[in-house]
Amino acid sequence: MKKISLYMMALLSMMFVACDEDFSTEFVPQTTIPESSFPASAVTVTPSVTSINLVDLMAAETEQPIVIGTISLSAELPQNTILKAEVEISDDASFSKSTTIEANSLADSKEISVMPSALSDAYFNNITKNPAATTLYVRALLYTVTDGSSVAIIGKPGENYFASQSVAFTPLNKVQISPAYYIVGGPNDWATSAANKSIKFSHSDADVYEDPIFTVVFDAASEGDTWFAIGDDEACAAIGAGDWSKLFGVVGGNSQATEGQLDFRYKLGADNSFCVPAGPKKIKVTLNMLEYTFKVEAVNVADAYYLIGGPGEWNAESALTMQFSHSSKDVIEDPVFTYTFESTGSEMWFAFGDKDAIDAVGAGTWNKLFGTKGDSKDLSGSFDRRYNLDGEHSFCVDGAAKFYRFTVNMVEMTYEITPLNFQQYIYEAGVNNGWGSTEQPLYCADGNGTYTGFFYAKEDSWTDGKGAFKFRGAADNWDNGNYGTGTLNEADLTGTLIDDKNSGNIMPQPGFYRADVNLADMTYKLTPINKVYVVGSAVNNDWDNGVEMTYNVEKLCWECDATFTEAGVIKFKGNGTWDTADGNWGGSLDNIINGSNDNIPVSLSGDVHIEFYPLCETKAYATVTAR
Structure with a gap:
């Protein structure tokens, strides 16, 4: 339970004081609140609210308190003692995610109440920023304050609550976030792109108010600068009616700004479109729609990358012998590069770079290499050029594994290091063998992650005439490796693998194949055996x-x-x-x-x-x- 405050105000004091002596009413928070001697059985709080609509309440000319419950006592409070209250709210009945609000207690009406603004802030900052109407669970905690400073909770701490209730709740819509956003313009015709919404921002599965981050990577214009705006479904629909004012533009009017605030055109009074100068092949845009901020990045991916250090030497000649593997796709379409190296059995330090960075090392300049933004021993994270990192920021592994696979995404600028201790067998599972009900093993002879096996790729009613299978690390389950297709080049039957339960099936033409799988660099090759x-x-x-x-x-x-x-x-x-x-x-x-x-x-x-x-x-x- 997260506390907003535990300061008690004196508004209830005169109602509950056993005598009219003057005493301090300042509430002093304590690390551990003891149980009060005043019995919980002597207190009754009757719930007073069934619905709370903050939109209506906050629109009123004068903010009025929300009455949560009415208090009655069956025993007299001790001398110099008053009651204070807090209200706890949650979005679930178990109060697993909750926060507390200091109550304004009205002495003359014997009521526990909270101010709408305090409730709004507590809900928005601690429960959720989602403005959707929902059920809010409410309960009160009561304390005695004696001589203005001695605080004790009525009932056993964590067990006794008063006026527990659920109410229909409408929070304030402090920030409007749409479920989807699109690039309008860019490499496409403006009106057409608004109509077909072909360049959509990606988003996680979380509620947009819990995760307000949207990202997209799209092609730059084939010639000249790339101009674009950003819109949601409503803005795109408005363009069809000739209204372009609902698109987002750059606050301040600097169209080439790479970071800043965005807002609606109708608020900006101008187009204020975004612009990326000619040069990059791809453009990445990241939005934080809770903060209404943007970041625009030019994306350039080299044709090849090289490891330096690690199992080799820290020089250009050694680096050029350690080139990352890559699929047959264009590097912009598939920006993932992989290099797998054998362990030395002790700590190994390394970096990587493109040909330009390696050539610079040969000339004595090291700051063009890429390094980690985090700790050198992090097995995943993001990276950048050393000249942006103010230091070397090399990567490091402990050497405990037999091999390490180093995977980089040159669009997202992220990396993952996977320690590898290859097992002797992996298994094909597909339509042909009831998805693994009969073992179809592939064998690794030397422990380096290369496996070979033979099997039949069989079609099914849903495979459109193709065979369908995947590889997995265990004979009878998918928990120790679930290797599906990242790519499949049907011309030479080579491809890349993804270890992910959501990876796709490998689907060549039906037939019998020899399969050569390399789990070190996550590639495979199929050889048809027709007779x-x-x-x-x-x-x-x-x-x-x-x-x-x-x-x-x-x-x-x-x-x-x-x-x-x-x-x-x-x-x-x-x-x-x-x-x-x-x-x-x-x-x-x-x-x-x-x-x-x-x-x-x-x-x-x-x-x-x-x-x-x-x-x-x-x-x-x-x-x-x-x-």
């Missing part, structure tokens, strides 16, 4: 074509009927080549390895049925049974 053959001396000594197999989507295996001409050896061959990427499986029936030079011995001859489960290294096997 598999069983070849070898047992198959009439045919090492070229042998017998073509068919994939059984129910059994999750390749299978065929064959006639072995002898009890000899076989291998499995993908796509008709001996390329390991396409599948070149040898070893033994119970331990089949892709890329193995060893042939697989078979003891049967004659008519056989073969089932081949490629899966991954250490998990692949085959069965050969007589027909």
